[in-house]
Amino acid sequence: MKGNVIHYFAGDHTAKGFFTLYDSCFQDTGLIYKLNGTSPCVKSRLMKRLAEASLKKGIALEMIHRSSDPEELDGVILPGLNIGFVDGDCFMGSGKDIDTDVALDKDLLAIHEDEILGLKEKIENEFSSAHASFATGLHIHDGLEEIYINQMDFTKANQLAVDLNDRFFDGVAATGRTAIVKHRFFGASTPHGVIDYIDNLTEGLDKRYFIKGRAGTGKSTLLKKIAAAAEELGFDIEMYHCGFDPESMDMVVVRELGFCIFDSTDPHEYFPDREGDEIVDIYEKAVTPRTDENYATAIMELNRSYKSYMKNGIVILQEVKRLHDGLEQIYAAATDDSKVDALFDQIKAELEA
Structure with a gap:
């Protein structure tokens, strides 16, 4: 479409x-x-x-x-x-x-009642297994974050947020309205892997800011501060949550001001490809130099481990889809x-x- x-x-x-x-x-x-x-x-x-x-x-x-x-x-x-x-x-x-x-033909569905209930139970069990695999991955990811948190200069990170808010909102008059804040996901873990709609959602915007950083470098905190400033001025906001850890933010869009700023790191890594695109590099501005090199082995092992659990969760979601397709075949025959x-x-x- x-x-x-x-x-x-x-x-x-x-x-x-x-x-x-x-x-x-x-x-x-x-x-x-x-x-x-x-x-x-x-x-x-x-x-x-x-x-x-x-x-x-x-x-x-x-x-x-x-x-x-x-x-x-x-x-x-x-x-x-x-x-x-x-x-x-x-x-x-x-x-x-x-x-x-x-x-639906309820009489036909009644014939398959036991099969339907069995498939639904299997689907719920598989979803629980996928969630557990993702949760283990997040726990390992916390260890990755700890490395970078210990190498962060939070004074510099806070100043970066102040500088960006000045750039976005300095001289912008308050609307006098109560902002409408909508919470969404731009991407998700699916049976086809992790997919996102970033290009579509940002297509009509004049400015796109690509946050580069590492786990634990405050990308979500930065986004929340920018959203808070926009909300205080009365601008409607789209807040896009992280599909891995939904309590973290991955993107803020303020359409009335024509800009977005988003976490542009794996698994949704993008690079500037049009006029108005700009990189905001937190690693460069607020992390101790050579952190990647100094902790290379630990970082590699933690990345490998947490991603293995993410991939396992995707495999389980593929099994869920297979089961769900079987369920829908029953419904289709009764439609x-x-x-x-x-x-x-x-x-x-x-x-x-």
Whole structure:
């Protein structure tokens, strides 16, 4: 799908379990259609069709992908119309309920009830195993952070934050509004590996700042300070969490001021490739020189170890997708396509009215 559309995740399988940000993404959406039902595929299918119909009319879109299968959708937002659609299993807020199970043959599903329950139990167990593998990786990663934390000059790091905030906001008048802060993920651990939508999310911005550094060098803290300054002035902010450790930040976008600043290190390492791109190197500015060389062996071993657990988590997510595909085959055989079409027509007619 091309056009005026941005892509992101609102939930991710992380070192701290499945971490959800759906409520934040829909916080200022006036009309929310909650698609309830047992088949995620039917719900995603409806949202894809609604997104396609909106794009044909030139309507701007936000497409929220499912981290366990990024080709599927968990939500769609039409910000210009103040309307959203979301998988009811993801969103805890209120909305207009749509029962997608009307498109399913319940008698046929009853025949496969034991198989369905067995697959769901296996899927949940595999997700728990993936989370545990990611958690072990994060614990090892903490050791990597400790090396760099002990070599940090925090006075210089704090001054870097002050200098950047002066650059971004000096002379910028407060809006007088209360800022809307939306929390999202630009990337996620998926069965296809770690993927991100940074290029898409930053496409229309005048300035992009690429933070270079190492584990524990304060990239997330720097981003939080910049976001706090923008919020104090009343500018709306997009806060993108780390898909590995969701309590850390990886990117801040302030669209009204035309800039973003993000952690541009592995596994989402980017380099300037267009006018307006600039590197902010924390390692160079605030870390003891030759730290990489002085601790090379320990750094190499910790990197190798934590990445092995990350890769193992991805392998487990691949098994989850295999199991989930089997589950969806059962639902697909019980789906009446004409009833899915009727649901789509019903929602589309309401939107057009």
